[in-house]
Amino acid sequence: MLKIKARKVALLRVFGNITVATFLSYRFQEFRLRYITPRRRSIIGIPLPCGRKVGKIDTQHQIIPPAYLNYITERSEVGKVLQSPDWSPELSLSFMAQNSISTSILSFAYAPLHESTLCQEINTYAYKLRLQYPTKFGFFATLPSIDEASIPEVLSCIKFCYENLDADGVTLFTSYEGKYLGEEVFWPVFEELNRLHAVIFIYPITNSAMPTTLTDSSIPQMVDLAHEITRTACSLICSNTMSIYPNLKMILSHSGGTLPYVNGGIEGSVNKSAADVRREARLFYASSMDTNNADMEITESFFGSERMMCGSNFPFGEVRNNLRKGEILRRLMHESEARSTQAMKEATLKLFPRLQQELEKGYQT
Secondary structure, eight states: OHHHHHHHHHHHHHHOOHHHHHHHHHHHHHHIIIIISOOOSEETTEEOSSOOOOOEEEEEEEOOOHHHHHHHHHTTOHHHHHHSOOOOHHHHHHHHHHTTEEEEEEEOOSSOBOOHHHHHHHHHHHHHHHHHSTTTEEEEEEOBOOSGGGHHHHHHHHHHHHHHSOOSEEEEESEETTEETTSGGGHHHHHHHHHTTOEEEEEOOOOTTOOOOOSSTHHHHHHHHHHHHHHHHHHHHHTTHHHHSTTOEEEESGGGTTHHHHHHHHHTTSSSOHHHHHHHHTTSEEEEOOOSHHHHHHHHHHHOGGGEEEOOOBTSHHHHHTTTTOHHHHHHHHHHHHHTHHHHHHHHHHHOHHHHHHHHHHHTO
16 A cells, blocks of 8 residues: 555656656556555446445536537637636546546536537547446537527437447536527427436526626626526426426426425416425425535425435535545535435436446446
8 A cells, every 4th residue: 555655656756747746646546546545346226346446426417528618719719718617537547536526427518509510529529438438427518509590400319429429428508509408499309318217417597698787797698507407497387387397307407497496386386286396396496506505405305315316516516626636525514414315316227227337337346
């Protein structure tokens, strides 16, 4: 053990390179998890010969692919380039190792894209990452921006991703051109995804051009993320989308927004009983990143621990700023572990059978 640490320190002194440091940190964590950490004889109730323990499964883990950076650079969109956080597969792996995350389901949720060729490049990139690290990464497919004219293109993208890339699900934004997901324009997409029993990761997008008198122009967007999640969830409930397409499995990012708090208000504004509204609201899954114990309890009480997922939102926000220390995520994971980490992992693996098979296969070797 001491020899391994000494060799690691010596190499760092020679190279003095953050990429090398990240790589060595990741490899050391892999060695520790494989050979040193005490082993347990089951993974979410599934007997495995080696009995390795599964860590957290991060369902809200974003990527900034080279194809996207090249795309905005070629179009001289300097602002977007400057706003893009640093990201690489090595940074993701290092973050995961530091925070006991076994697997991350990758998604590109930075902005809706109109170019299907760019979407295909991003999806192929994520697919290759998963091939390289089959137990470390899964991915949600990136779809072109949805409107009436683009439906054939979107359906073609879904077909390609499921038939050729075996995608773990798809990413949808809360709205497209001001239309929330419960509107009929999205029904052809939902019909196909329902046929595929697809997992849908829903991420908020806000209108950055929204007028404001606030001093800090970033405040409206920051505050409105949770409300956007709630608006599209309400749109899906009120339009009966959840009932019409019962095979859809929808994950709401950002802990389900404010849905647990405003659920009672929906009951009096739609032609549905309170029981029906609550039942449909609880059909969602929630990718939780709450760091406040009280909020965490409310979210878990509303959705149920069996529908709670871990979500870091790496490399954005506070989690990005705490990459080295991992304070926020560790606090979240510590609180969830005390109550329902096992249920969260169990629920996540049920949603992603490919991942479960890869974990079984990988841990037998």
